[in-house]
Each structure stands twice: as structure tokens, then as C-alpha cells.
Amino acid sequence: MRYKKLIYCLILILTTLMMLWLLPLLVNKLTYKPDHYPFVYYSTMLEELAIIDYGNKEYPMTNKNGDSFTTAEMDSLLPMLNYRQLMNDGRMPDSIKGQEMNPRMLRMTSFTFRYNPSETKTPGNGLYILFESMPKRVGLTMPEDVFRMKNNIEFINTESNTVNETKSREFQSELEKQGYSFPSQWFAGNPNPRKSYDEGYFSLDNKGQLFHIKMVNGRSYIKNTHIGEKIDIGYFSMLEVADKRFYGFLFSNQGDIYIIQNESGNYQAMKLDIDPIDLKKDQVFIMGNLFEWTVSVVKPEEKLCYGLDNNSLKQIDNYSMKREPDKWDKVVKWIFPAYLTIESKYSNFLVPQIHYVGVYAFILNILLSVCYVLILSESRKVKIYKSLYILVTGIAGFLALLILPKSKKS
Structure with missing residues (x-):
């Protein structure tokens, strides 16, 4: 065949990539142990x-x-x-x-809050539930419609699947009046009907302004918090606490964490006195009470803990713990100089990534290259090419060459 060598090379590369994914995945399953901190x-x-x-x-x-x-x-x-x-x-x-x-x-006055990086990378259907924030009866009831909002806002009846034109126009008009710039970047809220009260949603518009959107007595309530004028907003997580002190936690793109409060109609962001976090990798766990907050930040390499004063959110103590390497950390650097993953604990999407571990595994690569040259009977030229391939790809390339049939010209 004219393209036989090309096809063989493509199959070899694909098989090697498959091995770079499957072999580390298997070793990880056998050796991985979740990080445990006190x-x-x-x-x-x-x-x-x-x-x-x-x-x-x-x-x-x-x-x-x-x-x-x-x-x-x-x-x-x-x-x-x-x-x-x-x-x-x-x-x-x-x-x-x-x-x-x-x-x-x-x-x-007690609450708990968790932040996981995967929250910011989770697929959604783009439909949101808007509760009545001042219901006539105790408790929240599920509305008859949902809304979507990208280039405009539309309320859709869930039974008839038709747009509620009147309600949509009313909210759209108020959004434009308050200066909301489309398309919206994201919405953040808590659509759990079991919560004791509802504060609607916070939405970041196209210009980086944070708006508070909810429904009060069947009418739109939309306010520009103006927090985006002072903070480069990255993410917001709603937490409707029992004492209604704040709306939730705001994360800046620089890694600072704030709470959003409303005093006499003025929205304010109050910063937690902790070191900036990495929104893409760090997990945050906060426990608050009447006197103090305990903030735990789990990083890939350590856990940082802070004690904060409940009123000022100023730091009053701190403590850190280094991560202990597990069996996976000790084994992987000797077997794989690099490996492939398609999933990440930091995202709910499929994220193909190549991870470079280190040079220790090249010792194994050299041994496998020598073994291949000594054991298998092929032409000198082919042995040189394949040994170099093994030297670069390691055990994944070695197994791929063993699996694939040798061409007749080899």
C-alpha cells in the first residue's frame, strides 16, 4: 500500500496516546489515596x-x-x-x-460554606427558577415559569412552553432602565425551594457590573450593586444565611474573597482577611458562628487555615499543614515522564491535559529502549527509530510497539 507506513505511524501514535491515558489511570486507581487533613x-x-x-x-x-x-x-x-x-x-x-x-x-448565626473550583466549570441548561421573594404564605412555592437570559430575558411557562410576553417585557424594561448591558456573563443563585427565604440572583453583565435580580410581589426588583466598579469580579456563590447578614460570597479574579451586604439600600463588599486563593485549583470551606469564622483553604500542596473575627472579618489566627505525598506521587515519577488525562477534579467538563512529571522516568525509558533493541529481531535502522520512540514515549510507546504487528518491511 502506498500509505502503509503513514497509516502505521498514525495508528502507533493513537495507540501510544491511548496507553498514556489508560496505564496512568490504572496505576492511579491502585495507588491513589485522597488527601486527608485534620x-x-x-x-x-x-x-x-x-x-x-x-x-x-x-x-x-x-x-x-x-x-x-x-x-x-x-x-x-x-x-x-x-x-x-x-x-x-x-x-x-x-x-x-x-x-x-x-x-x-x-x-x-451559624453557617457553613463550601467552594469547589468545579462550580465555575459545570454545564448548565441556561434555565433559571425565580421565586417570589415576598410570598403571601409561609414558605416558597415553585413558580409556573422559568426564565432564560442571554441577549434579553424571557419567561417561559413550563406547561405550555410559551413565552410570557407581559412578564418578559416588564423585566426587560427594568433591566434596561437600570443599565444592564447584554449579553450576560453569568447568573448565580440558589434555586432550592426548601430555603427559608429567597434573594433571587446576582448576575454579571457584559461590562462587569454586578446586578441583583429578584421578584417582589410579582414585580421586578433589579439593582446595580456598583461593586463591579471597584472589584474585578470573577464568581459569586449565593448563601442565604439565617440572620440575613449577607447574600453570599464574591470571588475576584485576583483570588480575594468578599461577602456582599446591603446597608440602607447600599450594596457593600467586605473582604475576608486571608491570602488570595487560586479559583481554578483551591477549595474553600468556611464555618461561621456568633464570634468567629474558621476558613480552610485546601491547595494542591497544603491546607491553610484562618481564624477571623466575626464582625470585622480581620485575621486573628492562622495555621498551615503541608500535604503528605501518597503512593501515586511516589510511583508516577518513576514510571511516566508524562501522562494524559481527560477528566479533572477542577472541572465537570472533559478537559484533555498532558501532565509532565519529571526526568526520573527516563531511566525506565532507557532500559525499555535497550530491551527492545536486544530482544526483538528487526533491521538496525528500524531498531534505532523505534528505540528513540520508546526513549521519548516510555512504557506507553513500548507497549504500543509490542501490540501493533510489525510491517513486512521491518
């Missing part, structure tokens, strides 16, 4: 971050100096975390820092 929480009583290992039944808690504490001591030193247990045991203080303790107030 739980960290700010102790109101010790006034410092505490490290907790629930696997240690005798002394589950330590402080940064290495002092150990029993379970009963841990409960007393972390009253904001363990107030239910303390109340059940009758050991909950009547007041802490001059503040009277009662279950309702503690529940109202």
Missing part, C-alpha cells in the same frame, strides 16, 4: 485555632503548641461547635464574652 476550628475559649482528629478517641483535640485535650475538654473549649452536646450535658455557659447563650441565636 479538621481545624477556632476555639473561642482558647482564642486560637484547634486541630481535631476524631479518630483519636482519647485525645481528639490539640492546639498549635501540641497540648492534648480529652473529648469532654474539647466540647467545653469549642462551645460554638459543640453547643448541642454541652446543652444536653448541662455544661453550656449562660454567657460567653458577655453574650447570652441560647440555641436559637446560635443557630441563626
Whole structure:
């Protein structure tokens, strides 16, 4: 065949790429262990971050100096975390820092929040649910329509699949009146009907301005927060907290984290006093209570923990833990100088990527090249070409050459 060598080379390359994906995937399944860090929480009583290992039944808690504490001591030193247990045991203080303790107030001022990079890279259908933010009855009810918004806003009845022209025009007119610039970049909200109240959505327009959009008494409520004039906005995550102190967490493209508040009709962004994060790789976990917030940032190489004052969000303590290499980290650098993945924990899309590990695996590549030259009987010229191919591609290329039948001219 005229193109026999070309076809052979293409098949060889495709087979090698397949091996570069499948072999590391198999080794990863056999050796990978998820990163495990101790739980960290700010102790109101010790006034410092505490490290907790629930696997240690005798002394589950330590402080940064290495002092150990029993379970009963841990409960007393972390009253904001363990107030239910303390109340059940009758050991909950009547007041802490001059503040009277009662279950309702503690529940109202407590929250948890998680951020995962995959949130920003998740496929969606472009349809959104807009609840009535001031319902006549207790609780939220599912509306009869959904809306979509790109170059304009349209409300679509879910039963008849027709556009509600009146409602669409009313919202479109208000958007234009408030200066919203189409097309929209993204929408962020919480479409869970079980939440206690609704604050609609926050949307970033084409000019980087952040707008608050919701429905009040069947009418549009649209405001430009003007936060985009001061911050290069990257992402927003809605969190309708029980005490209604803030709307959620805003992430700048530089990695700073803010909360959005509304005081007397003026939207304000309040910055968390922590180091900037990498929105594409870092995970964030925040636990807030009446007195302090505990912020944990899990990076690929370490976990950073911060204690923040609840009122000012200023940093009052910090602690860091380095990641321990697992079996995968130790094995991969000796087997694969590079490997291919099509999935990423940082994205819900398929993302083909080539990962370069290091030069250690070239030792194995050299050994495989020598073995191929010594064991297989082919012409000297072909052996040189194929040994060089193995030297570059490693075990993936070696197995690909073994799998493919040799051409008659070899």
C-alpha cells in the first residue's frame, strides 16, 4: 500500500496516546489515596485555632503548641461547635464574652460554606427558577415559569412552553432602565425551594457590573450593586444565611474573597482577611458562628487555615499543614515522564491535559529502549527509530510497539 507506513505511524501514535491515558489511570486507581487533613476550628475559649482528629478517641483535640485535650475538654473549649452536646450535658455557659447563650441565636448565626473550583466549570441548561421573594404564605412555592437570559430575558411557562410576553417585557424594561448591558456573563443563585427565604440572583453583565435580580410581589426588583466598579469580579456563590447578614460570597479574579451586604439600600463588599486563593485549583470551606469564622483553604500542596473575627472579618489566627505525598506521587515519577488525562477534579467538563512529571522516568525509558533493541529481531535502522520512540514515549510507546504487528518491511 502506498500509505502503509503513514497509516502505521498514525495508528502507533493513537495507540501510544491511548496507553498514556489508560496505564496512568490504572496505576492511579491502585495507588491513589485522597488527601486527608485534620479538621481545624477556632476555639473561642482558647482564642486560637484547634486541630481535631476524631479518630483519636482519647485525645481528639490539640492546639498549635501540641497540648492534648480529652473529648469532654474539647466540647467545653469549642462551645460554638459543640453547643448541642454541652446543652444536653448541662455544661453550656449562660454567657460567653458577655453574650447570652441560647440555641436559637446560635443557630441563626451559624453557617457553613463550601467552594469547589468545579462550580465555575459545570454545564448548565441556561434555565433559571425565580421565586417570589415576598410570598403571601409561609414558605416558597415553585413558580409556573422559568426564565432564560442571554441577549434579553424571557419567561417561559413550563406547561405550555410559551413565552410570557407581559412578564418578559416588564423585566426587560427594568433591566434596561437600570443599565444592564447584554449579553450576560453569568447568573448565580440558589434555586432550592426548601430555603427559608429567597434573594433571587446576582448576575454579571457584559461590562462587569454586578446586578441583583429578584421578584417582589410579582414585580421586578433589579439593582446595580456598583461593586463591579471597584472589584474585578470573577464568581459569586449565593448563601442565604439565617440572620440575613449577607447574600453570599464574591470571588475576584485576583483570588480575594468578599461577602456582599446591603446597608440602607447600599450594596457593600467586605473582604475576608486571608491570602488570595487560586479559583481554578483551591477549595474553600468556611464555618461561621456568633464570634468567629474558621476558613480552610485546601491547595494542591497544603491546607491553610484562618481564624477571623466575626464582625470585622480581620485575621486573628492562622495555621498551615503541608500535604503528605501518597503512593501515586511516589510511583508516577518513576514510571511516566508524562501522562494524559481527560477528566479533572477542577472541572465537570472533559478537559484533555498532558501532565509532565519529571526526568526520573527516563531511566525506565532507557532500559525499555535497550530491551527492545536486544530482544526483538528487526533491521538496525528500524531498531534505532523505534528505540528513540520508546526513549521519548516510555512504557506507553513500548507497549504500543509490542501490540501493533510489525510491517513486512521491518
